[in-house]
Amino acid sequence: MDKNSSSLSPKQREVLQMLKSGQMKRINIFEGSVRSGKTYISIIVWGFWVAGSPKDKAYLMAGKTLRTLKRNVLDIMSGLFGSNFSYNLYKKEAELFGRKIYLESAANSDSENKLRGMTLMGAYCDELTLFTESFFAMLLSRLSERGAKLFATTNPDDPSHWLKKNYLDNKSANLLSIKFRLEDNIFLPKEYIKQLSAEFHGVFYDRFILGKWTKAEGRIYDGFSSKNIISAKMLSQRLEEKRLIISTVGVDYGGSGSASAFAHVGFDEEFSNVYVLSEYYDKENRSAESLISAFSRFIGREKARFPTLGRVYCDSAEQLLVKSFRKAVKVEVSNALKRPINTRINMLNRLIASERFFVLDECKRTIDAIENAVWDERSPLLDKRLDNGTSNIDSLDALEYAVERFEKQLFKL
Numbered sequence: 565m566d567k568n569s570s571s572l573s574p575k576q577r578e579v580l581q582m583l584k585s586g587q588m589k590r591i592n593i594f595e596g597s598v599r600s601g602k603t604y605i606s607i608i609v610w611g612f613w614v615a616g617s618p619k620d621k622a623y624l625m626a627g628k629t630l631r632t633l634k635r636n637v638l639d640i641m642s643g644l645f646g647s648n649f650s651y652n653l654y655k656k657e658a659e660l661f662g663r664k665i666y667l668e669s670a671a672n673s674d675s676e677n678k679l680r681g682m683t684l685m686g687a688y689c690d691e692l693t694l695f696t697e698s699f700f701a702m703l704l705s706r707l708s709e710r711g712a713k714l715f716a717t718t719n720p721d722d723p724s725h726w727l728k729k730n731y732l733d734n735k736s737a738n739l740l741s742i743k744f745r746l747e748d749n750i751f752l753p754k755e756y757i758k759q760l761s762a763e764f765h766g767v768f769y770d771r772f773i774l775g776k777w778t779k780a781e782g783r784i785y786d787g788f789s790s791k792n793i794i795s796a797k798m799l800s801q802r803l804e805e806k807r808l809i810i811s812t813v814g815v816d817y818g819g820s821g822s823a824s825a826f827a828h829v830g831f832d833e834e835f836s837n838v839y840v841l842s843e844y845y846d847k848e849n850r851s852a853e854s855l856i857s858a859f860s861r862f863i864g865r866e867k868a869r870f871p872t873l874g875r876v877y878c879d880s881a882e883q884l885l886v887k888s889f890r891k892a893v894k895v896e897v898s899n900a901l902k903r904p905i906n907t908r909i910n911m912l913n914r915l916i917a918s919e920r921f922f923v924l925d926e927c928k929r930t931i932d933a934i935e936n937a938v939w940d941e942r943s944p945l946l947d948k949r950l951d952n953g954t955s956n957i958d959s960l961d962a963l964e965y966a967v968e969r970f971e972k973q974l975f976k977l
């Protein structure tokens with residue numbers, strides 16, 4: 565490891581010093597704002613610690629999925645540790661300074677069973693609030709070697725989240741929480757920090773910029789206003805300046821009591837702006853056949869209006885319908901990613917706050933859904949949109965399925 569500490573931020577240097585002077589506890593949580601340098605230093609701390617721990621013991625790294633673990637952590641480890649680190653996702657194994665590391669997905673209930681038989685010396689968890697409490701509790705129970713430690717990163721969430729209530733606020737836990745603020749990351753240009761801060765509102769600002777555990781209350785998209793609603797004339801003026809480069813349709817199927825919704829969403833050059841171009845909403849859900857023919861008509865009409873229409877992303881819960889949809893149209897139809905609800909909400913809120921999100925005024929259902937979406941304040945854990953039939957979350961799901969694929973391009977990640 566040739567990371568000399570002069571290439572670390574003062575905050576990161578302080579954390580490394582804590583490791584060197586033996587101040588790490590059994591559980592070590594790196595928490596706080598986005599982009600604040602938590603993951604980067606947690607990886608260095610993990611590397612140092614593993615390198616100084618017994619060779620013949622077992623170690624584990626977990627992320628919500630193996631894909632996010634790779635993207636958020638393993639690829640960065642390859643850059644930092646060079647030939648001292650290698651991994652194989654198919655085997656779910658890695659090697660760090662000659663120590664064997666198991667790789668697991670915390671979203672998979674099989675993984676929890678696999679943990680059951682293990683005796684671990686160390687563990688690293690990426691985005692810990694996305695894990696279930698039972699996976700985490702199982703992991704802690706397996707960390708039974710003498711001097712065993714766990715390192716984890718996370719952004720703050722609801723104050724009643726299990727991690728906050730049962731661990732961070734638990735005075736008797738052998739736990740160290742290290743808090744990071746956005747400005748701790750001296751490697752980010754000031755202008756970028758300013759811009760990022762302006763993109764977050766309300767509860768997301770508190771959590772992701774200030775790094776506070778804050779409850780979600782009231783309107784979800786509270787920055788959405790008449791500025792975000794445009795006429796067909798305004799749309800065509802805007803598209804003359806920056807043309808659409810791609811557009812996609814998101815599909816949410818109605819089950820019992822909910823509606824079926826389609827949203828046609830366009831992205832202009834450089835993914836500068838996002839436009840909701842058209843919607844379909846059907847509360848009655850008479851039959852699969854009627855939905856398929858409505859879908860086929862919708863796609864035909866939209867493709868004629870906007871030849872940019874290239875892809876459809878469907879709720880993956882109904883594979884038979886996805887198949888029928890695929891047969892019914894000439895556009896590529898795939899499963900929606902269905903990212904975690906807060907990720908999707910946050911994406912839309914960032915677009916709204918930075919004045920990059922517009923809905924055509926004729927998309928009444930979508931406008932109504934965005935204006936009236938509220939947090940479910942009774943939901944005991946994790947944030948939830950209120951879904952009691954009074955608000956239209958189907959249009960929101962469809963809209964998000966159409967947008968979520970482009971997170972990278974939209975936010976230049």
Ligand SMILES: Nc1ncnc2c1ncn2[C@@H]1O[C@H](COP(=O)(O)OP(=O)(O)OP(=O)(O)O)[C@@H](O)[C@H]1O
Pocket residue numbers: 571572573576596597598599600601602603604605717718719744749751752
């Ligand atoms: N010491 C450093 N030297 C160079 N770049 C750094 C350093 N620390 C952080 N960075 C860079 O800053 C960015 C944000 O850092 P990092 O990913 O660690 O933040 P984070 O707190 O984990 O953010 P998030 O909550 O969004 O996951 C990354 O691009 C990272 O490479």
Ligand SMILES: [Mg+2]
Pocket residue numbers: 602603604636717
């Ligand atoms: Mg991170």
